[in-house]
Amino acid sequence: MGDQVYLGVDLGGTAIKVGLCDEQGNLLQTDEGPTGTEHGPDVVLENIAQYARKLVTESAYTWDQVAGIGAGIAGFLDIPEGFVKLSPNLGWRNVPVKKILEEKLGKPVKIDNDANVAALGEAWAGAGRGIANIVCYTLGTGVGGGIIINGRIYQGSNGMAGELGHMIIVPDLEAIDCGCGKKGCLETVSSATGIIRMGKEAVERGEHTSLALVENIMAKDVFDAAKTGDETALRIINRAAMYLGKSMATVSVVINPQRFVVGGGVSKAGDILFDAIRKYYRECTQETAQEGVDIVPAILGNDAGIVGAAGLNLRG
Numbered sequence: 374m375g376d377q378v379y380l381g382v383d384l385g386g387t388a389i390k391v392g393l394c395d396e397q398g399n400l401l402q403t404d405e406g407p408t409g410t411e412h413g414p415d416v417v418l419e420n421i422a423q424y425a426r427k428l429v430t431e432s433a434y435t436w437d438q439v440a441g442i443g444a445g446i447a448g449f450l451d452i453p454e455g456f457v458k459l460s461p462n463l464g465w466r467n468v469p470v471k472k473i474l475e476e477k478l479g480k481p482v483k484i485d486n487d488a489n490v491a492a493l494g495e496a497w498a499g500a501g502r503g504i505a506n507i508v509c510y511t512l513g514t515g516v517g518g519g520i521i522i523n524g525r526i527y528q529g530s531n532g533m534a535g536e537l538g539h540m541i542i543v544p545d546l547e548a549i550d551c552g553c554g555k556k557g558c559l560e561t562v563s564s565a566t567g568i569i570r571m572g573k574e575a576v577e578r579g580e581h582t583s584l585a586l587v588e589n590i591m592a593k594d595v596f597d598a599a600k601t602g603d604e605t606a607l608r609i610i611n612r613a614a615m616y617l618g619k620s621m622a623t624v625s626v627v628i629n630p631q632r633f634v635v636g637g638g639v640s641k642a643g644d645i646l647f648d649a650i651r652k653y654y655r656e657c658t659q660e661t662a663q664e665g666v667d668i669v670p671a672i673l674g675n676d677a678g679i680v681g682a683a684g685l686n687l688r689g
């Protein structure tokens with residue numbers, strides 16, 4: 374086979390996942406191993422190089438067929454230079470990832486932040502396949518985002534584009550502090566952390582809810598309670614969805630994407646969440662902004678990070 378393949382690296386705090394994609398973004402082969410975060414960046418980058426070579430050796434492809442390598446990394450990055458400025462979960466400061474990996478592997482290397490990479494994965498080979506302009510939300514511990522315009526990640530002037538979780542959207546009287554230092558960010562209400570907090574607060578207020586029987590409330594407990602008709606849980610999910618829908622309405626008047634893709638653990642709440650997001654989106658947009666626009670769940674799950682990273686050399 375003379376085809377080229379693209380290698381993606383999902384660099385997490387505990388595991389490094391690697392994968393090979395073809396030119397259409399189909400994931401051909403994956404592998405993973407421990408990150409070795411405690412041993413510092415030199416060892417972690419050597420681990421990446423070893424896992425990458427092993428992946429290709431064990432595949433039907435040769436190293437010569439690897440056209441490029443991409444890595445998704447959580448943290449503050451200098452994307453053009455391929456430099457990690459600060460990554461709290463890896464404990465890294467000023468690590469020239471691109472330079473070191475290019476020396477070790479002899480291939481072009483690109484890096485990008487984990488949320489942008491997940492968005493690119495969905496755009497290339499997931500829920501946004503074949504659509505030029507999409508905006509992705511990843512609802513996890515926080516709310517991540519990625520903007521894809523004409524099939525490519527939109528970085529903004531200094532890499533801050535797509536930080537959707539820090540849209541300030543909750544009215545002042547209800548706003549609480551966000552981890553970013555501001556108040557009232559989308560992330561404070563629509564992340565798993567926000568949903569858990571609202572659940573605990575409702576129990577503390579003495580609301581009549583089945584959540585009062587749960588020892589340590591997780592976001593899934595709130596979804597499960599909502600599915601049984603628990604009014605408190607339904608109200609919490611509705612609130613998370615309302616701000617998501619309103620934020621999408623805001624995004625739509627700025628860049629008018631054709632599709633919003635929503636992934637991450639909170640998206641597992643399913644129709645209860647999505648129906649409400651769509652309702653608030655419709656309420657807050659003009660009819661012309663709704664035509665041909667849809668809001669759908671992500672489909673790649675945890676593979677979005679590897680696929681998107683692999684795609685950085687084509688569409689980053």
Ligand SMILES: [Zn+2]
Binds near residue numbers: 538551555558
């Ligand atoms: Zn914030």
